[in-house]
Amino acid sequence: MDAESLLLSLELASGSGQGLSPDRRASLLTSLLLVKRDYRYDRVLFWGRILGLVADYYIAQGLSEDQLAPRKTLYSLNCMEWSLLPPATEEMMAQTSVVKGRFMGDPSHEYEHTELQKINEGGKVFEEEVVVQIKEETRLVSIIDQIDKAVAIIPRGALFKTPFGPIHVNRTFEGLSLSEAKKLSSYFHFREPVQLKNKTLLEKADLDPSLDFMDSLEHDIPKGSWSIQMERGNALVVLRSLLWPGLTFFHAPRTKNCGYIYVGTGEKNIDLPFML
Amino acid sequence: MEDSTSPKREKANQDPREAGQPWEEVTAASSQGLESGLSEPLELEQGLETGPQPRSPPQSPQSRASIPLDDLTGPGASYPPSPPQEASYTPSPPALARQDLAVPWQSDKTTSVNPEAGTPHVHHLEQSSDKGESTASHTFQSEGSTFRQSQQTKHHLYGPEDVNYNNSKQKELRFNIFQDEDSNSNYDLDYAEPGVSELAPSMLEITIQSAKAYLQKTSSKSGLNLYDHLSDMLAKVLDERPENAVDIIESISQDVKMRHFRKKLDTLQNENEMLPTYEIAEKQRALFLQGNLEGADQELEDEIAENALPNVMESAFYFEQAGVGLGTDETYRIFLALKQLTDTHPIQRCRFWGKILGLEMNYIVAEVEFREGEDEEDVEEEDVTEERDDADSEADEDDEDQLPRTFYKTPQAIPKEENRTGANKYVYFVCNEPGRPWVKLPSVTPAQIVTARKIKKFFTGRLDAPIISYPPFPGNESNYLRAQIARISAGTHVSPLGFYQFGEEEGEEEEEVEGRRDSFEENPDFEGTQVIDLVESLSNWVHHVQHILSQGRCNWFNPIQKSEEEEEEEDEEKEEEKGEEPDYTEQEVGPPLLTPISEDLEIQNIPPWTTRLSSNLIPQYAVAVLRSNLWPGAYAFSNGKKFENFYIGWGHKYSLDNYTPPALPPVYQEYPSGAEITEMDDPTVEEEQAFRAAQEAAVLSAEENEETEEDEEEDDYDQE
Numbered sequence: 001m002d003a004e005s006l007l008l009s010l011e012l013a014s015g016s017g018q019g020l021s022p023d024r025r026a027s028l029l030t031s032l033l034l035v036k037r038d039y040r041y042d043r044v045l046f047w048g049r050i051l052g053l054v055a056d057y058y059i060a061q062g063l064s065e066d067q068l069a070p071r072k073t074l075y076s077l078n079c080m081e082w083s084l085l086p087p088a089t090e091e092m093m094a095q096t097s098v099v100k101g102r103f104m105g106d107p108s109h110e111y112e113h114t115e116l117q118k119i120n121e122g123g124k125v126f127e128e129e130v131v132v133q134i135k136e137e138t139r140l141v142s143i144i145d146q147i148d149k150a151v152a153i154i155p156r157g158a159l160f161k162t163p164f165g166p167i168h169v170n171r172t173f174e175g176l177s178l179s180e181a182k183k184l185s186s187y188f189h190f191r192e193p194v195q196l197k198n199k200t201l202l203e204k205a206d207l208d209p210s211l212d213f214m215d216s217l218e219h220d221i222p223k224g225s226w227s228i229q230m231e232r233g234n235a236l237v238v239l240r241s242l243l244w245p246g247l248t249f250f251h252a253p254r255t256k257n258c259g260y261i262y263v264g265t266g267e268k269n270i271d272l273p274f275m276l
Numbered sequence: 277m278e279d280s281t282s283p284k285r286e287k288a289n290q291d292p293r294e295a296g297q298p299w300e301e302v303t304a305a306s307s308q309g310l311e312s313g314l315s316e317p318l319e320l321e322q323g324l325e326t327g328p329q330p331r332s333p334p335q336s337p338q339s340r341a342s343i344p345l346d347d348l349t350g351p352g353a354s355y356p357p358s359p360p361q362e363a364s365y366t367p368s369p370p371a372l373a374r375q376d377l378a379v380p381w382q383s384d385k386t387t388s389v390n391p392e393a394g395t396p397h398v399h400h401l402e403q404s405s406d407k408g409e410s411t412a413s414h415t416f417q418s419e420g421s422t423f424r425q426s427q428q429t430k431h432h433l434y435g436p437e438d439v440n441y442n443n444s445k446q447k448e449l450r451f452n453i454f455q456d457e458d459s460n461s462n463y464d465l466d467y468a469e470p471g472v473s474e475l476a477p478s479m480l481e482i483t484i485q486s487a488k489a490y491l492q493k494t495s496s497k498s499g500l501n502l503y504d505h506l507s508d509m510l511a512k513v514l515d516e517r518p519e520n521a522v523d524i525i526e527s528i529s530q531d532v533k534m535r536h537f538r539k540k541l542d543t544l545q546n547e548n549e550m551l552p553t554y555e556i557a558e559k560q561r562a563l564f565l566q567g568n569l570e571g572a573d574q575e576l577e578d579e580i581a582e583n584a585l586p587n588v589m590e591s592a593f594y595f596e597q598a599g600v601g602l603g604t605d606e607t608y609r610i611f612l613a614l615k616q617l618t619d620t621h622p623i624q625r626c627r628f629w630g631k632i633l634g635l636e637m638n639y640i641v642a643e644v645e646f647r648e649g650e651d652e653e654d655v656e657e658e659d660v661t662e663e664r665d666d667a668d669s670e671a672d673e674d675d676e677d678q679l680p681r682t683f684y685k686t687p688q689a690i691p692k693e694e695n696r697t698g699a700n701k702y703v704y705f706v707c708n709e710p711g712r713p714w715v716k717l718p719s720v721t722p723a724q725i726v727t728a729r730k731i732k733k734f735f736t737g738r739l740d741a742p743i744i745s746y747p748p749f750p751g752n753e754s755n756y757l758r759a760q761i762a763r764i765s766a767g768t769h770v771s772p773l774g775f776y777q778f779g780e781e782e783g784e785e786e787e788e789v790e791g792r793r794d795s796f797e798e799n800p801d802f803e804g805t806q807v808i809d810l811v812e813s814l815s816n817w818v819h820h821v822q823h824i825l826s827q828g829r830c831n832w833f834n835p836i837q838k839s840e841e842e843e844e845e846e847d848e849e850k851e852e853e854k855g856e857e858p859d860y861t862e863q864e865v866g867p868p869l870l871t872p873i874s875e876d877l878e879i880q881n882i883p884p885w886t887t888r889l890s891s892n893l894i895p896q897y898a899v900a901v902l903r904s905n906l907w908p909g910a911y912a913f914s915n916g917k918k919f920e921n922f923y924i925g926w927g928h929k930y931s932l933d934n935y936t937p938p939a940l941p942p943v944y945q946e947y948p949s950g951a952e953i954t955e956m957d958d959p960t961v962e963e964e965q966a967f968r969a970a971q972e973a974a975v976l977s978a979e980e981n982e983e984t985e986e987d988e989e990e991d992d993y994d995q996e
Binding site for chain 2: 021022023
């Protein structure tokens, strides 16, 4: 959610129950402004909160002019002092995919994972158990990246693409209409499109290239991994991800207010197919 | 209004010059046009506040006016080209351009009309360009052409915009026109003097005219024309002054187009879409108004005295310190809904249990304890034990062949606990949204709890939705919801040590079998614990809800006792089968009530609870917050004296490993395999042959025996 409309956004997202305590809210309001100034970001988003056993991580992201450029992620333990996280790499993802369980809450904590590695020593090949240390920071980075790629969403029309390439916030975006807001196809993944090219020509003909340049939620696998609800009558539409429980996206139809926040343990819900 | 009058004066003055009826008509026509055109320059004048107008008459406009008149048969020009001596009074040009047009027009006008003023002609033009429109000169010229056109078509071309715009001004102008007949303005309008310069601008004029005509062509599809659209757009941009307008110009264009259509469809769409919003608002309004029933003073006192309603707002405040909560407004609405619940049902105590999220709708759960003796009757559930008799009666009694009987006995259903005890201690009401009616959930049975432990399903939000799972859940979503609520309560409802104590009437000796104490009461001597203590050590918190055994109940139920009775009845038939049932099932024991939560099991190295102070910055007023790791979403807070439990989440337990559905049980041995029913292998060919050979050998030997006997007998005969 945008740091500028933090209070309103928190209020709108409060239906999921997990929010922020007043002192965190107050700290965020001040510290995010400073972050924006210091790092010269165009927009700062408060991404959410990852619950750890000992402490919680508060995550913020900074965006530059081009909305789809890779975002800088910052984390903090007390909402005041922010540290920049390194960008996610494939290697990190592979490494941290073996770690299971909750986050500790201590960024220097190291997970131990024993692996069998084949070691060549003088012609002989034998396997040895190697204990690999994985830092919690790395895990944090890759989880945030995974969540972003999987479930960060934005309504259709909120961003538009210019012929020169960069993607801008659409200032004339007035919100989705009610009928559009109830459909999954009006929401896009807030990331580089992956499935767009696979569309048939007929489908592509209907797309508006300045608005429809991202994947829509319609074709997400497994089907039904999003729960759309209208709260307060029809005054607020809330999407909750079932794949990463804790991610809440809210939008007030016909207004500009929209945003998402993740408050959860940072674990994927692999049991989803059983639960539907 | 000087300037406005001056053109009029000019006009009026021209009249006597030309004189004649046609002139008058033209005058009338053009005066109308003049008026309409004047409204714009009027505004302009007020804006500009130019003083006495410059008087350098550029002959060009007028001369221009005269020459291309003939060409001006153009679109809709039905009127005979009247001498443009009326001066190029612009009939009101389209809205936006009017200002620009006005300026050049005015400059044109005034310069031609009033040569007295010393202000250079350039002045006005500069002003016009100051307006920021680069098309000033263009409009200047086009204005001339438009004037002509409109003059002839009686401002037909510019439609309602002009009329609207000019209505207020028209009377004024007319008045002025007829007033100021005598003018001292210069009538340099020498329309009959085409200058040399006319030739070049005339080509330009023609191009401009045709361009403008093209722009004003009405689209066959939408009925708009580009000229109007562009002027609308530019008007909007100028009014709103967005930043970087050039970047969003396309969207602005779209918006302007949309505006044409919006009015007709608006009301219809809004009606349908906003209905649910209004509905829920109505319902919630009812919540707010319920307090306005005939409230006598007595009732008010009763209400205050009864105290069945918890102070939800206070708890919400503390939970907010912990970062948990539904938002103040929503909580208040829930508060009112709870009040409604307590008013309509005979409730002793009520608590806001929490919120369970679902796919389509969510559940708001209230935990309720009815007053003594006011329990509502539950719908009786089918007696499961009857099924066993059916199975027995299937056995056919045939004299010849008795079909093998199955030994399978449906395991006896464990009866559910009585209301107010164990897992059914409290009654739960749910609703989807505050304002909607509360629905009572049925009591939970042990079978449901046992099955609920084996499945993991999302709630849809509809209480009558079926649960399709393996093992099949005995019930629908309302039962599953109730079972999960029972599990969550048993697992995560905690209170500070000492807040509750056991009742003192129970004797110590009764503790053995039945007497796991299941009743407690508030400790009146509770003095509160330090918040720091509550955070640092888990042993300061205790469970105050009974643990649910793996049987599905809180109090152990021994299934053997009853089954012994039944077995006596069936003894005759099933003597041999007795041995297959276990004679003795171990009593399941769980941790007793009020055990500290430090005794809770870990989940594979993860502590079951996380404790936190709500605020590190101001510890002296912070509250202790407990978060369950076993049931994510369960919270408890305490500020030393008060405590409360809350749940918000999807309603599932946490597990590190993936969920695996339980395996199917092995196929049941339904009959003993004995010799009579076991299939035997058919004899092989060799065996058959050997058998036949053996038989033949036996027969042969029998025959031989007979022959030898006969032979012997014959021998005997011979010998004698």
